[in-house]
Amino acid sequence: MNLTIPGARVVDVRASLPRHKTLRYGRRKLTDIRSAAIHHSATLSGSPEAFARYHVGTNGWPGIAYHFVIQKDGVIYWCNEPEVISYHVGNSNRHALGICLVGDFRTQQPTAAQLDAANRLIQHLQVQIPTMKQVFGHQEYPGYASKNCPAFPMGTFRTNYSQFLQKAVGKVDKPKQVPVAISLNGSLLSGTGFLQDGVSMLPVRAVANAAGGKVEWIEQTKDVRVNGKDLNEQILTGSAYAPARELAAALCLQIEWDGSTNTVKLRG
Template sequence: MNMTISGACVIDVRTSLPRHKTLKYGRRKLTDIRSAALHHSATKSGSPEAFAGYHVVTNGWPGIAYHFVIQKDGVIYWCNDPETISYHVGNSNRHALGICLVGDFRTQQPTAAQLDAANRLIQHLQVQIPTMKQVFGHQEYPGYAWKNCPAFPMGTFRTNYSQFLQKAVGKVDKPKQIPVAIKLNDELLAVTGFLQEGVSMLPVRAVANAAGGKVDWITATQDVRVNDIDLNETLIAGSAYAPARELATALRLKIEWDQATKTVKLKGCVTV
């Protein structure tokens, strides 16, 4: 993965941090990552080496819990591959990537350099890992409401990040979206999807409802599931769109692409 981030200093320490002699973290696909989890170190100072030593020696973990550590001067330390399933948010570890800002924000405030670096890092990661659509604080994950971490207002952070992202996105060309029609068992649906960078994206709820599928919205992780299957969805104006082939698989439908008419054709049994 490319970790050259404009306006930020990134130091790769993945191979130099303390590791457990026998234990190893599990691995995942990048597409398993759904969110970035923000932490504070709960210490007034510290380093990736110190955190890794504590996590390995005291906690008995395979390695440092975080994927990235951001010092007060804004320097970003790359500690784990994103594919590493490290220990930082309990049962949500498989789908979360951990970012720790050094400091005890119960009594301190993150520095401007740290917040700027966090914004730049998250923006970069969301380009590299499109499924990482959400940013949560440690205490926002299931089972951690009791924990004051990262101890700064996540609503404010997300608002400021959104403003940062809007400015950043305005500097690059947005991928072109080409409208596509949708047919279910040869019947044209009243909704449309779009083709972007070679992938057909379909409106999840409309297509699933037409096909008799079950749609669930997971508030805690901001995920959409169809027939209990996770999708790599994208939220646009409050509606979820998912890759046509993923959605077809979840609905147990066959799929064809008609290039001439720009139409996604879905066929199979519809539950009434």
């Protein structure tokens, strides 16, 4: 796992944190991870060392509960490999990666530096762990509705994260975008897609509607499905774009690329 994150400072403390003498956490594949779980430390201040000491010494756990701890100054401490199944969201531990922001947000606010570091960390992890599509607060996991963690509104957190992602996508991708025309059974569609790193990205709703496919938009997770198939979509200015081949497969369409006119030709 590469943890060089532009604009953020990551300190690797995996080898130095207190661990249980004999107990060890179980391990998983990266593809088992589905969500990032956001926590607060519920302490006014603290450190990965202090949390690890408490989790091992008082709780008797194999090691610190979290994979990452973000201090108030925005420094990110790397505490467990993502493959480690640590204890932080009960029955959901196997599929969740724990990120703890230091502070007690019942009475304090996370700092701007912490929130910025959290956005950068989650974005970086989602690139390396594409199955980690969702970001939930501790209390949004089954069985934890009454747990006041992370004690700030997760809806706002996710909205800010989406805006952060859109800004990042806009900065990186706009100069590279070449428009792509789309035809379906010989007729040009009014919507256009774009080329990105050699892949045609097509507007999901326009193409699916023209082809009679079923589009589902899952607001909470910003996930788009076509005929029940999950796509590696990108959200740009409020519309979802998906790789042409994935979209064609979900709609059971044949696909052909005409490089002379930059047109994706769909048939079905």
